Amino acid sequence: MLALLASTFATVFLAELGDKTQLAIVSISGTSSRPGAVFAGSAVALVLASLVGAAAGGSLSSVIPTDALQLAASLGFLIIGSRLILRSREEPESAAEAPGEAPPASADGEKAPTAP
Helix, strand or coil: CHHHHHHHHHHHHHHHCCCHHHHHHHHHHHCCCCHHHHHHHHHHHHHHHHHHHHHHHHHHHHHCCHHHHHHHHHHHHHHHHHHHHHHHHCCCCCCCCCCCCCCCECCCCCECCCCC
């Protein structure tokens, strides 16, 4: 049991370093004069999120084989990561015009109206 506790701690600790949750905590703590309250709030949130994950994982693994759960989680992360990469490579459809550039012309060749 101690080995499972240690490996779980190491995995979660390393996974949480530098992720968006830690960056949010740094941001909140940087704008607050009470870092202890920020720590307590974030610790409770992480504990509750972990509780939900552990409960869901335990319940699902009694119905669905562990290998299938790992495969589904891996595919989910792969799909999400692929979509993020593809989305980051797309050019925005309505790109803001650069300063000093003329507004785009309309279909009849006239300049499009600009907002005052």
